[in-house]
Amino acid sequence: MMDNHQVSDNKRLAKNTAALYCRMLLSIAIGLYTTRVVLNTLGAEDYGIYNVVGGIVAMLSFLNAAMSGATSRFMAFELGRADFQRLRNTFSTALLIHAGIALVIFIVAETAGLWFVNAKLVIPADRLAAANWVYQFSILAAMVNVMQVPYNASIIAHEKMTVYAYVEILNVSLKLIIVYLLVIGTFDKLILYGGLTLCICIVIIFVYRGYCRRYFEECRTRLVYDKSILVPMLSFFGWDLYGNMCVTARQQGTNVLLNLFFGPIANAASGIATTVNGTLLGFTYNILMAARPPIIKSYAAGNIPVMLGMINNISKYMLLLVGAILIPILLEMPYIMQLWLKNVPEYTVVFCRLIFISGCIGIVNSAVIAGIHATGRIKLLSLLSGSFFLINLPVIYVFLRLGAPPWMAYIVHGVFVLPALIANCLILNRYVPEFRPWKFLFCNFASAVCVITLSLAVTVGLYYAVPRPSFGRLVLLAVASVVSVGIGTYLFVMNAATRRLCRNYISGIVMKLYPR
Numbered sequence: 001m002m003d004n005h006q007v008s009d010n011k012r013l014a015k016n017t018a019a020l021y022c023r024m025l026l027s028i029a030i031g032l033y034t035t036r037v038v039l040n041t042l043g044a045e046d047y048g049i050y051n052v053v054g055g056i057v058a059m060l061s062f063l064n065a066a067m068s069g070a071t072s073r074f075m076a077f078e079l080g081r082a083d084f085q086r087l088r089n090t091f092s093t094a095l096l097i098h099a100g101i102a103l104v105i106f107i108v109a110e111t112a113g114l115w116f117v118n119a120k121l122v123i124p125a126d127r128l129a130a131a132n133w134v135y136q137f138s139i140l141a142a143m144v145n146v147m148q149v150p151y152n153a154s155i156i157a158h159e160k161m162t163v164y165a166y167v168e169i170l171n172v173s174l175k176l177i178i179v180y181l182l183v184i185g186t187f188d189k190l191i192l193y194g195g196l197t198l199c200i201c202i203v204i205i206f207v208y209r210g211y212c213r214r215y216f217e218e219c220r221t222r223l224v225y226d227k228s229i230l231v232p233m234l235s236f237f238g239w240d241l242y243g244n245m246c247v248t249a250r251q252q253g254t255n256v257l258l259n260l261f262f263g264p265i266a267n268a269a270s271g272i273a274t275t276v277n278g279t280l281l282g283f284t285y286n287i288l289m290a291a292r293p294p295i296i297k298s299y300a301a302g303n304i305p306v307m308l309g310m311i312n313n314i315s316k317y318m319l320l321l322v323g324a325i326l327i328p329i330l331l332e333m334p335y336i337m338q339l340w341l342k343n344v345p346e347y348t349v350v351f352c353r354l355i356f357i358s359g360c361i362g363i364v365n366s367a368v369i370a371g372i373h374a375t376g377r378i379k380l381l382s383l384l385s386g387s388f389f390l391i392n393l394p395v396i397y398v399f400l401r402l403g404a405p406p407w408m409a410y411i412v413h414g415v416f417v418l419p420a421l422i423a424n425c426l427i428l429n430r431y432v433p434e435f436r437p438w439k440f441l442f443c444n445f446a447s448a449v450c451v452i453t454l455s456l457a458v459t460v461g462l463y464y465a466v467p468r469p470s471f472g473r474l475v476l477l478a479v480a481s482v483v484s485v486g487i488g489t490y491l492f493v494m495n496a497a498t499r500r501l502c503r504n505y506i507s508g509i510v511m512k513l514y515p516r
Contacts, residue, residue, distance in 0.1 A: 030172035035275050036341050037179045044345045046190045048264030049123055051271030052255050053131050070236045071150055073373050075157035076293040080300030089226040091218040093233060094150040102143040109139045122259050134194035141201045148205045151212040154219055161290050167207055174200045239382040246386035253393045254409050261400045265345055273351035277359055287318055292370050299374035304434050315367035316444045322363060323452035324485035326356050327459050328477035335469040350407045358414035364445055365421045368428055375431045388420040451488035458484045
């Protein structure tokens with residue numbers, strides 16, 4: 001039986017998830033449209049240059065990603081303990097650290113990074129000047145984003161996820177303006193796109209910062225140096241740094257290898273695949289964003305059963321939700337890409353399919369990682385899981401050197417995801433003995449996989465029964481996938497109590513629509 005506090009947490013989580021889900025739908029609609037227009041306006045070569053050059057700075061921003069996880073974890077932990085003085089000191093300490101990180105990014109990007117862009121990347125000579133402009137814009141955007149992390153961490157820790165939904169409306173509106181200016185602009189379109197993207201970044205950051213300063217007291221505090229917070233935060237950061245560096249190096253290193261062996265066109269395909277993957281799977285990470293603070297707060301309060309229950313449910317239902325969406329998309333990927341982009345760069349379809357498949361396992365892995373982060377003990381996580389990602393690069397290089405096609409890079413990505421998941425489950429069990437890794441994998445994960453497999457069989461049958469690609473077949477497959485996953489989830493995944501809650505919820509909706 002759930003107490004009132006747990007019911008309140010669940011309602012807040014559901015509300016935050018709904019807000020982030022609406023944000024995701026809006027982002028998908030605008031993101032897919034703007035990607036198509038930008039690709040057609042810039043051309044495949046310039047689009048590929050933008051992705052690979054911007055990726056150099058993204059490779060440096062693993063510093064930002066590491067401290068983002070550390071900051072949100074420590075702030076949520078202090079909120080769980082209701083220690084508001086330490087919360088203020090934590091924010092202040094994080095702000096000082098991020099100023100140092102921004103300086104490090106600037107130094108590295110303007111020395112080693114600048115040399116790499118001009119000396120090593122495969123960029124046509126007549127586009128090198130434009131590529132350098134884009135690179136400088138990307139450096140500024142990375143530095144501004146780094147300084148914004150403590151403010152975003154405050155929003156996440158306070159579970160004010162509806163703010164993200166409202167700001168996203170502004171964000172996508174500005175992106176539409178960018179598309180319009182890009183189409184009508186007479187200036188070099190690659191440089192124009194990079195500059196306008198930086199402007200959006202600055203506007204959104206000031207909006208978030210203004211909100212935090214107005215509503216969160218800790219964001220208005222003076223800067224304080226607190227060694228008792230700085231040392232554990234830097235320790236967490238130091239270990240998380242390696243893990244984030246490996247994840248970032250895998251993706252951006254893959255882009256560099258594709259550029260060296262196949263040129264900017266392969267980068268265009270990779271960039272589109274990464275964009276689509278981030279758009280379609282992004283909502284699952286939004287759900288995780290909403291669930292992460294309650295997981296950390298539950299651990300801080302010593303409520304381990306609630307923490308583990310959230311990890312189990314989030315991983316299971318996120319995977320099912322993604323499966324229902326991705327099955328028809330994977331089958332109809334060539335038709336969707338042709339309908340969306342018209343001029344589809346080579347390898348785009350196969351890149352997308354492979355990224356989606358490995359991304360599904362990554363969803364479950366992310367829920368387990370959230371549990372490990374709650375404990376604050378991430379040394380083993382970073383060493384083992386990070387190494388699984390980093391080892392991708394030499395393996396990919398060997399395959400490409402031997403003449404393998406470019407999509408082999410993403411097969412290698414997928415092969416290493418499952419061992420990383422198993423390693424992380426064992427690590428969480430070490431720190432939280434109540435977590436049972438094999439039960440988690442074979443009851444939660446396996447039950448979801450079985451439902452998705454059954455739904456795939458039904459959808460594939462319809463796919464071959466209607467052999468001609470069309471929008472009608474896409475809709476038919478989407479409906480079949482959602483319905484079959486929904487029925488399978490109700491019958492084979494939900495327990496009796498959850499099924500009863502679903503029946504009561506649906507009955508309540510029916511009674512409101514058709515009152516007696």
